[in-house]
Amino acid sequence: MTIKAKIRLYVDAPLGQGQSLSLSRDQAHYLTGVMRQKAGAMVALFNGRDGEWQAELVEAGKRKAVLSCVEQSKPQKIPPDLWLYFAPIKKTRTDFIVEKAAELGAARICPVQTDFTNAERIRQDRLQAHAVEAAEQCGETYVPPVEALQKLNAVLGNWPEDRKLLFCDETLVEDATKGLQGEVGEKWAILIGPEGGFSDAEITRLRAMKATRSISLGPRVLRADTAAVAALTLWQNALGDWR
Numbered sequence: 001m002t003i004k005a006k007i008r009l010y011v012d013a014p015l016g017q018g019q020s021l022s023l024s025r026d027q028a029h030y031l032t033g034v035m036r037q038k039a040g041a042m043v044a045l046f047n048g049r050d051g052e053w054q055a056e057l058v059e060a061g062k063r064k065a066v067l068s069c070v071e072q073s074k075p076q077k078i079p080p081d082l083w084l085y086f087a088p089i090k091k092t093r094t095d096f097i098v099e100k101a102a103e104l105g106a107a108r109i110c111p112v113q114t115d116f117t118n119a120e121r122i123r124q125d126r127l128q129a130h131a132v133e134a135a136e137q138c139g140e141t142y143v144p145p146v147e148a149l150q151k152l153n154a155v156l157g158n159w160p161e162d163r164k165l166l167f168c169d170e171t172l173v174e175d176a177t178k179g180l181q182g183e184v185g186e187k188w189a190i191l192i193g194p195e196g197g198f199s200d201a202e203i204t205r206l207r208a209m210k211a212t213r214s215i216s217l218g219p220r221v222l223r224a225d226t227a228a229v230a231a232l233t234l235w236q237n238a239l240g241d242w243r
Contacts, residue, residue, distance in 0.1 A: 004073055005054055005114070007035060010143060014167075015050040019069040029066035031057070043067055046141045051076040051190045066198055077141050079105040080240045081187045083163075085112050085155065085196035086228055088119035093225045098127045098137040100225075102134035102144055104232040105240060109144050110189075113154045116196035122149045156205060161185040165211045168231050172216035180215065180238040191233060192228045 009031070013021040023031065039060045044068065046052045052074035054061050084106040088094045094111075101109050109131065111122050127146045133157035135143045159165065166180070166188060182188070191206070198206070205214050217230050236242045 005044040008044040010132045010136055011047050013047060013049055015045055015053045015069055017069060021067055023064055023065040025194050026099055029062050031065050032060045033062045038066045044073065044108055045121035048143045049076060052141050074141055079107045079142055082106055082235060082240065083108040083110055083189040084228065084232065085110045086192040087112055087114045087117040087191055087224065088122050089195055089224050090128050090243060096225050097228045098130045098146060099134040100229050101232065102131040103138045105236055106144050106232060110147045111149045112193050114152045115202055117140065119196045124148055125186055152202065159209065159211055163211060164190055164213055165209065166231065166235065167206045167212050167214045167215055168189045168192055168227055180234065182239050184239055184243065188235065192224055192231060195224055210213045
């Protein structure tokens with residue numbers, strides 16, 4: 001039995017028994033220059049499709065590193081069909097939301113621009129990199145895609161009929177779990193608002209949608225990043241893969 005590696009890397013390449021692959025220049029530098037791994041070291045690799053593989057470092061250089069897959073150490077695991085929609089906030093707190101969404105098993109991460117959203121643009125590539133890093137660190141085999149910033153009105157106007165929408169409504173004072181009735185395996189999305197909350201027009205529209213299930217996150221007004229973690233945790237515990 002091969003000793004499991006402590007270093008995990010996400011790669012955009014096929015993985016399988018005997019498969020060889022070259023790391024990107026940045027990953028090669030990280031592995032051999034920063035982590036000081038030598039030829040013969042074992043590294044855990046995953047690509048979001050083929051599970052996790054233990055791979056041997058067969059060529060170690062600061063600009064080039066080649067690995068060979070030895071055996072699969074984890075099967076591919078796909079998270080529940082849960083999407084997170086959230087309004088971007090300050091840079092570090094937006095990074096936090098993306099990281100925690102990846103760790104908590106969101107299948108898709110979708111920034112949206114609401115009436116009170118302060119940010120008019122995001123760095124999609126940077127946020128995707130945070131999702132990759134979170135998956136590497138938490139042992140996940142799946143990396144949720146981070147979508148481009150969309151306007152909330154456009155998202156709601158094209159809402160799929162088969163996906164329920166968990167609307168985190170801070171104006172409610174009900175039991176935090178009241179809106180979570182459902183069956184395991186259903187398609188869901190969570191919507192978290194900006195620091196200034198949702199506008200009256202957005203609240204009216206959301207409450208009128210057939211797909212909407214409104215939920216309170218308790219008696220305290222939470223920061224947007226805290227609300228995202230709380231909502232994901234509640235959903236995973238009630239309807240997700242924590243059951």
